[in-house]
Amino acid sequence: MSKPSTSSSFEEESRIPIPTSSLGLATSVRGMIDALPPISPDHCIYRAPQSVRQLNEKFYTPQKVSIGPLHYGKENLLPMEEQKLRYLSTFLDRIELSLEDCISFVRGLEQRVRNCYVESVYLSSDEFVKMILVDSSFVIEVIWRTNFEMQEDMTDYLNKDISLVDVVRRDMILLENQIPLFVIAGLFNLAFPRDPKTGELSFVQLSIRYFRSVLLFNHIPQTISESEVKHFVDLLRLCHLPSTLRILPRNWVKFVTVPTARDLQEVGVSIRKGSSCNKVDIKYAEGVLTIPQFDVNDDSEFVLRNLIAFEICHCLSDSYIIDYVAFMDSLMDTAQDVDILVQDEIFESLLFDRASVATLFHDLTLGVMWSPDNYYYHGLCEEVNAYCKVRWNKWKAILKRDHFSTPWRIVAIVAAVILLLLTFVQTVCSVISILL
Numbered sequence: 523m524s525k526p527s528t529s530s531s532f533e534e535e536s537r538i539p540i541p542t543s544s545l546g547l548a549t550s551v552r553g554m555i556d557a558l559p560p561i562s563p564d565h566c567i568y569r570a571p572q573s574v575r576q577l578n579e580k581f582y583t584p585q586k587v588s589i590g591p592l593h594y595g596k597e598n599l600l601p602m603e604e605q606k607l608r609y610l611s612t613f614l615d616r617i618e619l620s621l622e623d624c625i626s627f628v629r630g631l632e633q634r635v636r637n638c639y640v641e642s643v644y645l646s647s648d649e650f651v652k653m654i655l656v657d658s659s660f661v662i663e664v665i666w667r668t669n670f671e672m673q674e675d676m677t678d679y680l681n682k683d684i685s686l687v688d689v690v691r692r693d694m695i696l697l698e699n700q701i702p703l704f705v706i707a708g709l710f711n712l713a714f715p716r717d718p719k720t721g722e723l724s725f726v727q728l729s730i731r732y733f734r735s736v737l738l739f740n741h742i743p744q745t746i747s748e749s750e751v752k753h754f755v756d757l758l759r760l761c762h763l764p765s766t767l768r769i770l771p772r773n774w775v776k777f778v779t780v781p782t783a784r785d786l787q788e789v790g791v792s793i794r795k796g797s798s799c800n801k802v803d804i805k806y807a808e809g810v811l812t813i814p815q816f817d818v819n820d821d822s823e824f825v826l827r828n829l830i831a832f833e834i835c836h837c838l839s840d841s842y843i844i845d846y847v848a849f850m851d852s853l854m855d856t857a858q859d860v861d862i863l864v865q866d867e868i869f870e871s872l873l874f875d876r877a878s879v880a881t882l883f884h885d886l887t888l889g890v891m892w893s894p895d896n897y898y899y900h901g902l903c904e905e906v907n908a909y910c911k912v913r914w915n916k917w918k919a920i921l922k923r924d925h926f927s928t929p930w931r932i933v934a935i936v937a938a939v940i941l942l943l944l945t946f947v948q949t950v951c952s953v954i955s956i957l958l
Contacts, residue, residue, distance in 0.1 A: 562637035573889035617713040700753040777894030779852035845898040854880040
């Protein structure tokens, strides 16, 4: 009788019987894995990260109108659905396209639009297309009426309450309340064909004019094209990029900050209002820190929080807004620091108490996980800190503060020096006369 091979014996002993129920479960899980949608490079619309959202949800949640699928169907937003349909009706009345034409256009972009959302959207094709069309036409109508029509029609729902206009505008800049710009702009361009030679404004330019009241500056950039804008939050971010962008990523060893405004003042660094329209264009040269003026208002926190949330999700390695907020936070520890910035005209129309402004910028950094490896202001901070380490600069600042801070002190110092010189000359003359 032959002895069975060792390998066959091992295989038989190691074979584990699999219950039928486990096979069924494995098939189910494998089916779920196979059904997962592919990760799309078009992802650009996110929910705000939980690390920042949990601190205050109101900054990321629409109050009156849902745009896109992430807040679609919520009970508190349903009253605006009727108004959106009215805006769609008006939109169709003012253009030469039929409703069928508009539906066909949106349906042709359906998969591309779905790919923009990080979360899978579990709406049927018809429901999804309807939602995108209604929301897109609503956005177009709101922007059109703001730019081209007098806001005196009291049959317009938004005109019945002026505060509602601001609430809707604010809802339209929330990261979670977006639809891709290519579908809105595409529908707009289809409805209102434009000849660039006539000087007519593009949809992007009209949108910037609409959002002007929530922008952190007062000019309209002319260089932003529709093809590079992902949605309205991205548009606001592009509007706020500095005049000089990062060239190459640098691998900084550690995060470097600047001293507070008070500490800078004590070592002789002058803080001056910058002339740049872009708030993030902070410059430093030869003991002078130049910061563009910033208007702290009710919309500032909404804008900054959603720009920060977008940068966390989409462009953390190129985070100009996060870097700006971190820099401003480092300047302010107390109300006294804010007072200095107000005196130097860095903050405009400051309606808030000083301590709350310092708290605002500090709170904006909470929950933000980011790497300092490519901190935009690293080089600037290094230069400022190098200036602060020179003792003569501090002594010079103390001398200026204690003895040359007012014209009267300067006159007194000059008079004292002259008197000292005259006394010295008189003494010398007396000594000479004695010797002679």
